[in-house]
Amino acid sequence: MDIRFEQAEARFEERIVLHPLTLSLTERRIGVIGLNGSGKTTFARMINGLVAPSAGCVAVNGFDTVKHGEKVRADVGFIFQNPQNQIILPILKEDIALGLKSRKLPKQAIEAAVNGILARFGIGHLAERRAHELSGGELQLAALASVLVTEPGILIMDEPTNQLDLKNRDLVERTIRGLDEHIIVISHDLSLIANFDRVLLFHEGQLAADGLPGEIVARYREIAA
Amino acid sequence: MKTLYVEGDTLLHRLSPRPKLLGLAAISFLLFLIDAPAFLAVAAILGAGAYASLRLGWRQSWLRLQMIMLTIMVVAAFTLFLNSSGQALVVLLRLTALALFAAAVTATTNIGDFIDEITLAARPLERIGLVRAADIGLSIGLVIRFVPEILNRYQAIRDAHHARGLRPGPLTLAVPLIILTLRNADEIAAAIDARGIRARK
Numbered sequence: 498m499d500i501r502f503e504q505a506e507a508r509f510e511e512r513i514v515l516h517p518l519t520l521s522l523t524e525r526r527i528g529v530i531g532l533n534g535s536g537k538t539t540f541a542r543m544i545n546g547l548v549a550p551s552a553g554c555v556a557v558n559g560f561d562t563v564k565h566g567e568k569v570r571a572d573v574g575f576i577f578q579n580p581q582n583q584i585i586l587p588i589l590k591e592d593i594a595l596g597l598k599s600r601k602l603p604k605q606a607i608e609a610a611v612n613g614i615l616a617r618f619g620i621g622h623l624a625e626r627r628a629h630e631l632s633g634g635e636l637q638l639a640a641l642a643s644v645l646v647t648e649p650g651i652l653i654m655d656e657p658t659n660q661l662d663l664k665n666r667d668l669v670e671r672t673i674r675g676l677d678e679h680i681i682v683i684s685h686d687l688s689l690i691a692n693f694d695r696v697l698l699f700h701e702g703q704l705a706a707d708g709l710p711g712e713i714v715a716r717y718r719e720i721a722a
Numbered sequence: 723m724k725t726l727y728v729e730g731d732t733l734l735h736r737l738s739p740r741p742k743l744l745g746l747a748a749i750s751f752l753l754f755l756i757d758a759p760a761f762l763a764v765a766a767i768l769g770a771g772a773y774a775s776l777r778l779g780w781r782q783s784w785l786r787l788q789m790i791m792l793t794i795m796v797v798a799a800f801t802l803f804l805n806s807s808g809q810a811l812v813v814l815l816r817l818t819a820l821a822l823f824a825a826a827v828t829a830t831t832n833i834g835d836f837i838d839e840i841t842l843a844a845r846p847l848e849r850i851g852l853v854r855a856a857d858i859g860l861s862i863g864l865v866i867r868f869v870p871e872i873l874n875r876y877q878a879i880r881d882a883h884h885a886r887g888l889r890p891g892p893l894t895l896a897v898p899l900i901i902l903t904l905r906n907a908d909e910i911a912a913a914i915d916a917r918g919i920r921a922r923k
Contacts, residue, residue, distance in 0.1 A: 575916035583913040591834040
């Protein structure tokens with residue numbers, strides 16, 4: 498994985514949401530923390546081109562997120578804060594297949610991929626279930642399956658344990674720990690990112706600290722105090 | 723209500739989506755071609771019969787149809803006010819028949835099948851470069867998928883009014899509903915882009 502921000506800035510109308518940022522991300526597990534409104538989600542959305550930089554550029558594995566948006570989005574999966582909005586079709590297996598249909602794969606290949614991804618997350622029994630019947634943890638796993646079925650190399654998760662009870666939170670944490678993909682996790686759940694390779698701290702639209710989890714979390718506590 | 727689709731094994735469920743959608747298109751065409759109230763009344767009765775075959779019960783049927791039926795009544799009332807009672811009756815019967823047939827088809831057709839059929843039907847337009855067929859299918863699928871979500875959100879806003887001891891008014895219901903729906907739509911659009919669901923060029 499090679500993600501590069503070159504003086505990348507994000508503005509919404511006149512307001513600067515992310516100040517010009519230059520950095521390179523290569524680690525396998527990266528945590529992103531910060532107070533609400535600090536620019537974390539904008540930063541993450543810039544990586545897969547959902548937010549275009551108003552100045553500078555962002556590139557993923559050498560591809561500019563604006564010029565090669567489709568290619569970048571194929572490489573970078575994104576799990577949103579509310580997985581309910583990510584599940585487009587009501588029945589889980591149909592929803593997972595939806596991401597593959599646009600690739601015009603044969604029906605058998607789609608079916609095999611869907612069954613494979615359901616088995617990978619141990620949710621084969623949910624294949625015929627409707628999204629609104631799933632628990633919070635199941636919904637997160639369903640969202641993961643729907644994104645990873647297209648085999649992106651990088652996965653961004655925006656607050657994946659948000660609003661989950663302890664049991665579901667632990668289930669999601671175990672699943673994240675077992676992922677082979679490069680992951681970038683935005684979270685207020687500090688124990689989730691405690692063993693990550695690198696943590697970025699955002700504050701008031703700027704990268705305030707960047708390093709190992711221990712020191713960055715301590716810095717975050719100072720800011721939040 | 724979480725989805726417009728209703729699980730079941732009725733004749734309409736067993737029928738494949740294509741004849742249902744073609745049938746619905748033909749019925750719609752006829753309903754707008756013929757003005758005779760007797761014909762429209764028979765069509766409305768047949769529509770009611772098709773919907774009743776789902777065996778949802780009165781309460782569930784009313785919950786599902788109340789918004790569209792109220793809208794039809796408002797349109798008929800306006801027609802009565804602006805035109806004549808005869809024309810109002812035609813509007814009432816025509817739209818009621820159409821709504822009942824469409825509701826029966828929607829309730830018995832899985833969204834995935836719906837999207838596939840609409841996409842297939844839009845292919846000729848894609849060939850002449852007018853549209854992307856998969857986008858048309860996806861758009862219609864999204865409407866069917868998220869209509870119940872909007873109704874649920876409406877109920878949640880109404881409940882929030884009651885919980886705070888406020889009387890729901892048209893403006894205090896409509897404004898948050900529109901804002902929440904638009905925000906939700908943005909998020910769903912972002913998810914569609916992020917998942918690469920739209921057809922590739």
